[in-house]
Amino acid sequence: MGMALSVAISLLYTPYMIRTVGQSEYGLYNTLSSIIGIIAILELGFTSSYIKYYSKYVHDNEYDKLKSFNTLFTTIFTIIACITLILGLLCSFNLKLIYHNGFTNSEYREAKIMLILMSISMSIGYATTIFPCYVGAHQRFIFSKVLGLINTLLTVLLNIICLILGYGVMGIVVVSLIITIMSRLIHIYYSTKKLDLRFDFNYKNIEKGLFKKVFNFSGLIAINIFVDKVNAGLDAIILGRFCGTSIAGIYAVGSALNTMNTNFSTAISGIFTSHIHELVNSYEMDSKEQRKILTEFFTKVGRIQFLLMALICSGVIIFGRQFIYFWAGEGYEDAYYVALLLIVPGIIPLIQNVGIEIQRAENRHHYRSYIYGVMALINLIISIIFCQFLDAVGCALGTCIAVVVANGIIMNIIYHKKINIDMIYFWKNILRQTVGMIIPFICGILIMKFYEIDSIIKLIAGIAVYSLIYCVFVWFFSMNNYEKNIIKDAISKIFKKAKV
DSSP: OHHHHHHHHHHHHHHHHHHHHHHHHHHHHHHHHHHHHHHGGGGTTHHHHHHHHHHHHHHTTOHHHHHHHHHHHHHHHHHHHHHHHHHHHHHHTTHHHHHTTSSOHHHHHHHHHHHHHHHHHHHHHHHTTHHHHHHHHTTOHHHHHHHHHHHHHHHHHHHHHHHHTTOHHHHHHHHHHHHHHHHHHHHHHIIIIISOOOOOOOGGGSOTTHHHHHHHHHHHHHHHHHHHHHHHHHHHHHHHHHTOHHHHHHHHHHHHHHHHHHHHHHHHHGGGHHHHHHHHHTSOTTOHHHHHHHHHHHHHHHHHHHHHHHHHHHHHHHHHHHHHHHHHOTTOTHHHHHHHHHHHHHHHHHTTTHHHHHHHHTTOTHHHHHHHHHHHHHHHHHHHHHHHHHHHHHHHHHHHHHHIIIIIIIIHHHHHHTSOOOHHHHHHHHHHHGGGGHHHHHHHHHHHHHSOOOSHHHHHHHHHHHHHHHHHHHHHHTOOHHHHHHHHHHHHHHHHHHHO
């Protein structure tokens, strides 16, 4: 539900925002969001450790220790919040040093205020992190989902009002700050009044060596977060620095399509987290039995993800140019090439993202950290060089090369040699699936060649026809019985609910 809403909002709200604020302001907003995203690495993976230690103390009935742990956790994040605010303010007052001639004088003034507000919002979020973590530890998923849904809808509504009134992206930043404060106040009330969250501020009662244990557990996760944040925000910052906010806006449109594509894949893999840990722990490490079961599971999920990713990717290749024209408007032609350079190679990590949790379950996620660190460096160097003469496309090309090298080659070798997964078996299965996708892709190209798309209705009709052809051929030539049964069961459940 949340993912569907997120995609729907991106498809409907984003084009309205782009047309209202303009290419430069949209680029400015995304550039500053990238700075905040990189500052967010200060989270350091500590939130991942809360559930682990909460479960441990509850299981051992050590509620006094849990109170002390809550205090330690809050103290850590209060310090992080202060550092975040200081870094945000430093960036705010030194934007000319960071971006040189990338902004106009008016953009520098606006960016300074926006970045200060974003930094305040993030620091408030960090200082109150304990409260949503505590709610999550109690598995109050309905409360969290409903609150998240309300926050999303309220944010969009207030943003639209701000845009109508002419407040632009500055209004959007203020709305974000207000929603953050409101959401955290609700979390504070719910966790303290309904779930009886308690603290023990006698620091002498904190378990000796607890911080070291938490830090050691979170360390490698922190490296992963750091690299992911850098890779996600690097291109926008580079473009803002060397090419200006208008070019950054073009890149943001192509990147938005890639983000929606990524959300579909992670929604599938995210439901298998606990099952992955069970699989890894049920067999002797690096045994033949473990390799067999992990390979089969890795392949099973990867095949399902590939069926969806191939449809989206081929759809972007065939209809992406017209879609961007109707979605974002004129002046974003290069966003099509940005989207292709991000989405096409991105299929590789997306159909293998259950491997991330397998690495964590095997306590071998340091491989990904190191490889992605090198990937970030490659991306940085190539993107700075290429953006000088290819603008947004140059940055996307740098990311494309880094993804192919890191994910397409090195990580696949790591999976095969170190993570105990037979990648030859995996890729044989994936290649077999492409048989049913050849004819649909040819049909899609013919649709584009002989079917003039000059309206949104015709675009939707073309996408619908292509999707239908794709589904029919994939059903008969790409899907196995397990995958067909998943579809049949889903359709059966829909019909049962409809009858009720």
